[in-house]
Amino acid sequence: MRLVAIGRMKDKSERALVERYLKRLRPKLDIIELPDGRGSPDEIKRREAQAILAACPAQSHVVVLDEAGRNFSSPDFSNAVQGWITAGRAPCFVIGGAEGLDASIIQRADASMSFGTLTWPHMLVRIMLVEQIYRAQAIAAGHPYHRSGRP
Numbered sequence: 759m760r761l762v763a764i765g766r767m768k769d770k771s772e773r774a775l776v777e778r779y780l781k782r783l784r785p786k787l788d789i790i791e792l793p794d795g796r797g798s799p800d801e802i803k804r805r806e807a808q809a810i811l812a813a814c815p816a817q818s819h820v821v822v823l824d825e826a827g828r829n830f831s832s833p834d835f836s837n838a839v840q841g842w843i844t845a846g847r848a849p850c851f852v853i854g855g856a857e858g859l860d861a862s863i864i865q866r867a868d869a870s871m872s873f874g875t876l877t878w879p880h881m882l883v884r885i886m887l888v889e890q891i892y893r894a895q896a897i898a899a900g901h902p903y904h905r906s907g908r909p
């Protein structure tokens with residue numbers, strides 16, 4: 759599995775949160791950080807989209823993080839991730855930068871995932887995504903990390 763993200767996570771406490779989950783992931787998630795694009799907002803998004811596509815393996819299931827994307831429940835997300843892996847198309851998650859994602863990459867994606875209609879900072883989205891991937895694996899393994907005790 760891969761995560762392609764725009765921008766370098768410089769903040770130590772943010773990196774520690776990502777690492778907390780990353781080290782528990784099986785299969786592992788490799789994180790590719792791409793530099794912020796330059797130019798006008800449209801140029802930035804276009805350049806970043808080219809770099810993102812080049813960083814996603816050819817056979818991967820490209821999943822963009824987008825506020826207008828699909829609202830998964832954690833069990834649904836767990837099933838989806840397992841299904842993509844079983845089908846031989848491990849997910850390549852994509853998180854945009856400060857300008858967001860270019861329309862071309864959203865259209866090209868095989869799936870999209872939303873953390874609600876609020877706009878979140880991209881580094882927080884990275885932390886939340888890595889936690890949800892860990893939760894998805896815990897659900898698939900029947901590990902008590904995920905407790906679904908809603909009334």
Ligand SMILES: C[S@@+](CC[C@H](N)C(=O)[O-])C[C@H]1O[C@@H](n2cnc3c(N)ncnc32)[C@H](O)[C@@H]1O
Binds near residue numbers: 824859
């Ligand atoms: C700061 S946001 C970009 C905001 C930008 N104006 C836009 O319209 O997308 C950076 C990235 O974080 C991710 N992101 C932000 N909020 C999100 C949400 N609610 N659900 C899923 N991804 C989100 C997206 O990948 C986005 O490209």
